[in-house]
Amino acid sequence: MSDLLERLRGRGWRMTAQRRVVAEVLDGDHVHLTADEVHARAVSRLPEISRATVYNTLGEMVSLGEVLEVSTDRRAKRYDPNAHQPHHHLVCGQCGAIRDVHPAGNPLADLPVDERYGFMVSDVEVTYRGLCPNCAPTA
Amino acid sequence: MSDLLERLRGRGWRMTAQRRVVAEVLDGDHVHLTADEVHARAVSRLPEISRATVYNTLGEMVSLGEVLEVSTDRRAKRYDPNAHQPHHHLVCGQCGAIRDVHPAGNPLADLPVDERYGFMVSDVEVTYRGLCPNCAPTA
DNA sequence: ATCCTACAATGGACAAAGTCCAAGTCAAGT
């Protein structure tokens, strides 16, 4: 179940109750929680855990490349544990629902050399926007 | 010069010194200022202008579709006056430099129906990440 | 040219998201 926890353990991470709880809360598919949502859920399992620790822990997991940061709306950053299967995001502009998606093609290849301005381009982030089935006007 | 100002005027926008200054500050190519940067530059031309007015004005220009909001980094939103030529962004992960780019292909078409989860997908936002010529390690 | 008034600007309080730090705690190696 907790693949994320396994991977972190395998990297010599010093394991603490706090880190375990954060990793457990964040594990799963189509999970895109904000730091404060993670904190709220962590608190329900480990009441003393502090906000600073949640921020620290999330930051470390991002540095280790085990968790991705996504900023789909203009609000808080969200954390995505699905870091090892490259994917993009589909966001509902109304309710904010997020799904992971896997488009065909390679958008990186679509950027011609004469549009690169000498940059070393290494990554591309794609966000599809629209309305989810619940929020779309009934056809 | 000030195409943005012209377009806004043509929409029956009530013209004030503050709005003119904000529009002038924001006009140009490859311009991607934060609200506070806009405010700082506006203040140098019109010292009494308030932060709230800059935020309001930017918000209105976004609502009118004359300016785009982009959130490339995890910090403040940036405002892009180039709203009438669809484009994406190329961001330097080191120094934060941003360029407008125009990739080939249509990423919207790359999202297969069975990956749409019933969403009505209407827009796609693409951010290329890398290192600009100044920040890239010398080859 | 002056008056009106609805719309705009002001600035200060407030809120949300995130960072920082000094002090206390604890996991894990010996």
Add this chain to the structure above:
DNA sequence: ACTTGACTTGGACTTTGTCCATTGTAGGAT
């Protein structure tokens, strides 16, 4: 079990942005 360096804590602080009551003003009407 001891020790130590890494981890956690909580609160102050910063940044970014919003809200609102008050004051000011653009631009049409007279």
